[in-house]
Amino acid sequence: MKLVIVAGPPSAGKTAVIRQIIRKFNKTDKTAFLKIDVVRAFEDEELHEEFGIPTKKVYSGDLCPDHMGIMVLRDAIKWAEDLKAGILIVESAGLCLRCTPYTTQAYGIAVLPAVSGSNAPLKMAPLIALADSAVVTKTALISQAEKEVFRECIHSVVPAIDIIETNAVQGTGLRYLMQAIAKHPAISDADTITLRGTPPLGVCTICIGKKEIGWQHHFGVIRPLEEADNIYRGD
Known part of the structure; x- marks a missing residue:
């Protein structure tokens, strides 16, 4: 089973990107979905209704959602494996810009809205720095010059990161992301998975x-x- 972890600020378009991933892979690989949020979330219900996939959600409450994700990830992996899922997608609320939800053996996706301002990537260091790819959404709402500035700002944080620009609602520009997920290896041993970054x-x-x-x-x-x-x- 592959593990995909998606993070990003609120209203960045994380769920829209996840919808496209499910559309692509659920035809051949049963997809399971875990949503981590602080107080309320509806994405699990929406994705279950739209695609018929197994979903779960957990509220972190007094905990940082990224910390909660690490605490429950082993249980989530077992749940998805018991369902014989081919892919487990975890969506983090992405509220804590000091922490990071990405782990070893997972494919980490940082979803960033282009309308958040050209300097926004500089304020999200671990969220971007430890991801495998940065998916930039809402690109139709800014000029080409602004897109270039935003890309350079991301590269100033992580020079080698893969940047994918998309209108996630329609799924344009996501071919490379799908190829990268398809090539990413499955989990070899869940007991050896660790947090990718240094915690606070x-x-x-x-x-x-x-x-x-x-x-x-x-x-x-x-x-x-x-x-x-x-x-x-x-x-």
Whole structure:
């Protein structure tokens, strides 16, 4: 079974890209779908109704959705394998730009809307840096010059990443993505799958419920204003 992990900011067009992947592969490889979101999600219901595929969703609630995805991924793989699925697609809410949902043995897709601004890729470092391909959506809404600037901005983050421009609703321009997924190897051993990137260094006291403002009231991972630029950049 192949594992495909799709991430990106809200309203980027992740589900539209996933629809195209399902249309392409579900004819020959049974596709299973897992949606990870924070509070509410409907994509699993829509895809089940449209394609008749098995779907699941999980709400992360107080957890980062990318962290939740890693916690439940082993169970999701077993669920899909028990269904004899050929492809498991995992869609992350993509709300945390410091974390990343991609794992080893998976094909990672970062979905980026072209209308998000030319500097947007610089604000999504791990989300793009650890992906196998960047799918740029809503390209019909910007000029050719803006497309070129957006592409260069992505390449400034990851020089060698494959960039695919598409109108995902119609599926134009996605041929290379489908070829890349088809060539990607299946999972060899789920027990050896690991998170592809370096996680954040730790939780802060705000994460565990302290509400006071000011670093003086906290401990562990703290940062005064004067040291705001002195950050760990990870991957």
